[in-house]
Amino acid sequence: MSGKNILMLVGDFVEDYEVMVPFQALQMVGHRVHAVCPNKKAGEQVRTAVHDFEGDQTYSEKQGHNFTLNATFDHIKAEDYEALVIPGGRAPEYIRLNQAVIQIVQHFANNNKPIAAICHGAQVLAAANVLQGKRCSAYPACGPDVINAGGEYVDIPVDQALVDGNLVTAPAWPAHPNWLAQFLPLLGTKIEHLALATAQ
Secondary structure, three states: OOOOEEEEEOOOOEEHHHHHHHHHHHHHOOOEEEEEOOOOOOOOEEEEEEEEOOOOOOOEEEEEEEEEOOOOHHHOOHHHOOEEEEOOEOHHHHHOOOHHHHHHHHHHHHOOOOEEEEHHHHHHHHHOOOOOOOEEOOOHHHHHHHHHOOOEEOOOOOOOOEEEOOEEEEOOHHHHHHHHHHHHHHOOOOOOOOOOOOOO
């Protein structure tokens, strides 16, 4: 397997786990990941937010790490990438207002390239109008966005993921193991576990 070029769309107050974990895990298995933010350059940072489930009616929010971008938004071309990742958090609600972001997402959808979105990432998919006829999971508060965009919102456990063609979605960061495991086959990534021989 050759590593794929993967684009990650982020912004200030992206969910901490949802940017850090896939950014590192996808590189760990040999892919190249470029994380970009509208109006920011490589080497600049976005602030992240930690969202947790602590018994309130919605998630709580705390300051997370600063995440360093490794590519410049204005320099990237969607055609140079083979897959797209859209983390959640608060960033999707405002990066979806950027027309270049919308065009990037539409490129991946229209060319049937793998897309992995989690939590509020569905807001970007909905704004790009790429959910028509698609089954999609998301943070439950984003369910109406999915439905209004012509998709089918699927309410699944918070630690599960859903695949519909080239699209892999999940409700929130507890789904990371399942979400990433479902994304890897779409990238052509095969993980093998080899048993070590025990000395007699």
